[in-house]
Amino acid sequence: MLKLIWATIKERKWPVLIYSTSSILLLLLYVALYPSLQSQNQQLAEVMKNMPESFLKAFGMSSSLLTNFTLESLLASKQFSLVFQVLAAILAISIAGNDLSGEIEKGTIEFLLSQPISRLKLYFARFLSGVVLLTFFVAVSTLLAVPLAEAFNVTYVASNYYKLFLVAELYSLAVYSIAYFLSALFSSKGRVYGISAGLITAMYIAYLFAALKDSLDNLKYISFFHYFSADVLFSGTIDKVGIFIFSLIIIIGIGIGAVIFKNRDIATS
């Protein structure tokens, strides 16, 4: 199984390295810009005070972020309000699509299934390789802020980044699990991409509506963007319900996917 995991990691490494590099460059940009932004903090706070609070919230910001302007508040409003969530979702969906349905679509699944490995072993080997790759991406996108802040002599709260890593990891794995379940179900990766991306977009729209209109506030509970908000970085408080929801989705998605993949017909055209 380890051989299969390692072979898959080597196979899928390039997109992960490219996404990780992009994420690192963004982190570097914000950390490097932080000292100069801090000096303009008062002006920015004045501008943002005039904006409706619900509008700021919809885009992962609040006026309190600026009244207490820290590296965490900057990253929370810029990097981890939407950019990271989108990057992680695209990467997770693309890895999942290639893992199973991509192999069926290309016809290479027969080569794998003709080897003396069980379907479940193949299923979990592919899943675990995806977990390793996503964990690498999430780790460099979150935890690397600590050494970068150190390098630029910026004050930071290290424990908040560890908490951010935990929530970001669970969010990424929850998206991955949904896409991986779809990958076990369908023989075309286009369907996996389409349905997964559609779900994430729908969740984001629900989150926006919930933030913009009080009467639609309950919509936020169906959105991953509510459970993984940038608050964790700013406030250092983990949403335990979010942790539970993400964990539940990971377990259910992977469990049902395993049953489907074990029992379905796998035939290339």
Add this chain to the structure above:
Amino acid sequence: MAKVIELHNLVKHFGEVHAVDGISFVVEKGEIFGFLGPNGAGKTTTIRCMMDFIRPQEGEIKILGKDAQKDSVSLKEKIGYLSDTPLFYGHWSVGKHFAFQQALRGCSKNLSNLLEKFDLNPKLRFSSLSSGNKRKLSIILALMNNPEILILDEPTLALDPLLQNAFHLYIENFAKTGGTVFMSSHNLSEVEKICDRVGIIKDGKMVAVEKISELKLMKMYDVSFHSENVNPKIFADKNTQIVSHTNGIVLLKVKGDINPLIKKLATVKLKDLEITHVSLEDIFMEFYSPQLNAFGNPAAENSTAGLFNGARIPSKQNKDN
């Protein structure tokens, strides 16, 4: 002889399409078993069930006495499989495919020998290979880990005659040393040349499982005679068809009992007479052709001709007809 592959009443339907509809047969140790049928007859579906890629609705597949689904992993250690379409990783080299398989199945003892025999460069990228080289890669992957059983779907498609010959020799030697081969093919001369027995599948049903030597003995004859002033129409009946009549030379094809024709011929003054068994290809065509029988003429309603027309829906088909 030990039974190596056993299929009992295998059924696989895709919705209303009866791809495989209750087939049964046995392949014994050391045998080369040819699996014949036109496109859509159910050959690949049967093979995919044997390889546990797809699951039958009914029936049982046993390989080496084990259940092909429950014991799939341990069986695949002993099976060399070749798909009808060689689909591998385009950006991998040929050698990387071998390395990957060896990582999962253990080191191959005959890889260098196979590479030499089939003349394949392991440094080439799969995406740059010709269709013949892709087929060579499939063959080597099927043979390289010392399998006990070979399950091959159209193995010599796209191979040139020299390589086909090399492959046939390898397979014959493999069977002589105790290996068992199950291969589907469209190539009748190949089947005639290397197979011990054939199973013929049509519309998902087995219509014949015979030894090649017994198929050749099917009561089908080419009759040629030379006689002046004879009306060949007197020989035509439901079993005898006139192929040609030129300058007193009459060619007939006979299916079934030849004695009625012999009696008629005894009433005619003959200058020459020759009776031979028809070719194996003609016999197969008797099963294959939907409209033409072995004589190249429309099949009789009660004939076994016209059997092969791909998988279809029996009830619907009857209504349509």
